Every structure is written in C-alpha cells, then in structure tokens.
Amino acid sequence: MTDEAYMDxxxxxxxxxxxxxxxxxxxxxxxxxxxxxxEGRNRREEDGDALGHAxxxxxxxxxxxxxxxxxxxAVMYVTLEPCPMCAGAIVNARIPVVRYGAKDEGMGAxxxxxxxxxxxxxxxxxLYRGPREAECAQVMRDFFTKxxxx
Amino acid sequence: MTDEAYMDxxxxxxxxxxxxxxxxxxxxxxxxxxxxxxEGRNRREEDGDALGHAxxxxxxxxxxxxxxxxxxxAVMYVTLEPCPMCAGAIVNARIPVVRYGAKDEGMGAxxxxxxxxxxxxxxxxxLYRGPREAECAQVMRDFFTKxxxx
Numbered sequence: 001m002t003d004e005a006y007m008d009x010x011x012x013x014x015x016x017x018x019x020x021x022x023x024x025x026x027x028x029x030x031x032x033x034x035x036x037x038x039e040g041r042n043r044r045e046e047d048g049d050a051l052g053h054a055x056x057x058x059x060x061x062x063x064x065x066x067x068x069x070x071x072x073x074a075v076m077y078v079t080l081e082p083c084p085m086c087a088g089a090i091v092n093a094r095i096p097v098v099r100y101g102a103k104d105e106g107m108g109a110x111x112x113x114x115x116x117x118x119x120x121x122x123x124x125x126x127l128y129r130g131p132r133e134a135e136c137a138q139v140m141r142d143f144f145t146k147x148x149x150x
Numbered sequence: 151m152t153d154e155a156y157m158d159x160x161x162x163x164x165x166x167x168x169x170x171x172x173x174x175x176x177x178x179x180x181x182x183x184x185x186x187x188x189e190g191r192n193r194r195e196e197d198g199d200a201l202g203h204a205x206x207x208x209x210x211x212x213x214x215x216x217x218x219x220x221x222x223x224a225v226m227y228v229t230l231e232p233c234p235m236c237a238g239a240i241v242n243a244r245i246p247v248v249r250y251g252a253k254d255e256g257m258g259a260x261x262x263x264x265x266x267x268x269x270x271x272x273x274x275x276x277l278y279r280g281p282r283e284a285e286c287a288q289v290m291r292d293f294f295t296k297x298x299x300x
Binding site: 044045047048049050051052053056059060063064067068069070071083084085086087088089091092093094106107109113114116119120121122 | 194195197198199200201202203206209210213214217218219220221233234235236237238239241242243244256257259263264266269270271272
C-alpha cells in the first residue's frame with residue numbers, strides 16, 4: 001500500500017468520528033512489513049475520556065499487536081497534527097516516522113504551537129506533512145460547519 | 151485527608167511498581183469533595199504498553215468515576231514530574247492543580263526539560279512541588295540501585 005492509501009484509511013476513520021459527532025481525527029500505524037498494526041479514531045465524547053484521541057487508541061492497539069511498547073519500526077499516519085499528549089506518546093513509543101494531514105493552530109505540538117520533537121526529549125521522529133493535506137483539512141471544516149448548524 | 155496523605159497513597163503505588171520491576175511512579179486524582187476518583191501506577195513493562203504511565207491510568211479511571219472527560223474539579227498527586235504525554239493529558243483533562251514529588255531531568259515536562267503548561271496550549275494548571283519530595287526522590291534512587299545490582 002502507498003502513503004496515500006494509508007492516509008485514506010485514516011480519513012475513513014476521521015469521517016466515522018465525524019458521523020459520531022466527534023472531532024474528526026483518524027490514525028493508522030503501519031509496521032515495516034506494510035501491515036496496519038494499529039488504528040483508531042477520536043472517541044472523547046462517546047467514551048467521556050480525556051485520553052480518547054485517535055493516536056492513543058492506535059498506539060495502544062499497535063503495542064498489543066507487536067507485543068511490546070517499542071514501535072520503532074512503525075510509521076504513523078494521522079489526519080490532524082498531534083496535540084502535546086499524542087506527540088508525547090509518539091516519543092514514548094519511539095515511533096520513528098509521523099505523517100500528518102491538517103495543521104492544528106490551537107493545539108498542534110508538531111510545529112504549530114511548538115514542535116515537541118525538537119525540545120530535547122531524546123527521541124526525534126521524522127515529521128512529514130501529507131499526503132492528503134486538503135482532504136484532511138476539509139473533514140475538519142465539515143466538522144465546524146456541522147457545529148455551527150446546530 | 152491532607153496533601154501528605156494523598157501523596158503517601160501515590161508513594162504506595164510507586165513502591166508497588168518498584169516491586170513489579172517498573173519505573174516507580176504512582177498517581178492519585180482527588181475530587182473537590184476529597185474522594186480519590188482515580189489512581190494508577192506505571193505498568194509499561196508488564197503491559198508492554200507505551201501509554202502505561204501512572205498518570206494516564208489515573209486520568210482514565212477518574213473520567214470513568216466522574217462520568218466525563220472534564221476533570222476540572224480535581225487535584226493530581228504524582229510522585230514524579232510528568233512527561234510530555236502525561237502533561238498533555240493533564241491539559242486535555244483540564245485538571246486545575248498538579249502536585250508532583252521528584253524532578254525528572256531527562257523527561258520532565260513541568261519545568262525540567264520544558265514547562266508544557268506555559269507554552270500556549272490554553273489550559274494552565276497550577277503546579278506545586280511536594281509534599282514528600284524526599285520520599286519521592288528516594289523511591290527513584292531505590293529503582294536505579296536495584297537496576298545496577300542486576
């Protein structure tokens with residue numbers, strides 16, 4: 001599968017979150033052999049859980065799949081720039097490559113508010129923008145449109 | 151119960167982690183009425199989970215106990231300075247007061263490597279050192295002594 005196909009899967013998960021009334025964020029974690037070892041979407045409101053972000057769900061699932069906390073052979077695809085909690089989890093899990101779609105000017109910890117990976121916490125993932133930046137930004141706009149209609 | 155008694159409970163949890171061969175960190179979350187609504191200890195190695203920190207376990211449990219993701223009437227007591235993931239989770243959960251025992255020069259995100267609460271992520275918890283700083287530092291030293299003996 002290509003980077004585009006993995007990000008498309010993350011977008012599917014984001015749209016599922018949107019349908020459920022959640023902030024639409026989806027995340028997929030891919031192992032070096034190409035398998036999807038973890039995925040998740042935002043469930044904060046449904047689960048009433050402050051930790052209910054897409055990335056944490058995907059990381060927990062991936063740790064279970066690979067049988068350990070070191071995701072050192074993984075790539076993360078996520079539709080929205082990770083927040084500090086999720087960027088910190090990426091560091092803790094030693095994920096070496098992160099690809100994200102849309103910027104998050106309010107809470108983004110991968111370049112927007114700050115870049116947590118450049119702050120001296122030891123592990124520095126390689127960070128890429130895209131693919132599917134436009135689609136990832138659109139799903140966020142769809143959420144805010146829906147919110148205003150309420 | 152006093153601040154000292156809550157931190158003593160966090161220290162009990164940290165020592166339980168130490169016995170289990172984990173980095174000894176314990177965490178207790180207390181609601182405004184004095185109830186302990188969440189607690190946890192580090193379980194990263196046992197669970198093989200990069201998210202297995204004491205603070206995340208306590209936050210998840212507290213969200214379940216109070217029935218929602220907003221822990222805006224809670225105080226967190228934690229034996230070690232939170233890492234970026236846990237400091238980000240504290241912001242996401244809107245916890246207004248954090249008390250921690252020992253400093254973490256390598257991964258601390260509440261003043262050591264940086265102070266995440268002063269970086270513009272909207273929610274700024276009040277941060278206190280102690281009580282029981284000496285005991286919290288000692289349990290970490292006990293861990294490193296044990297590690298060297300192996």
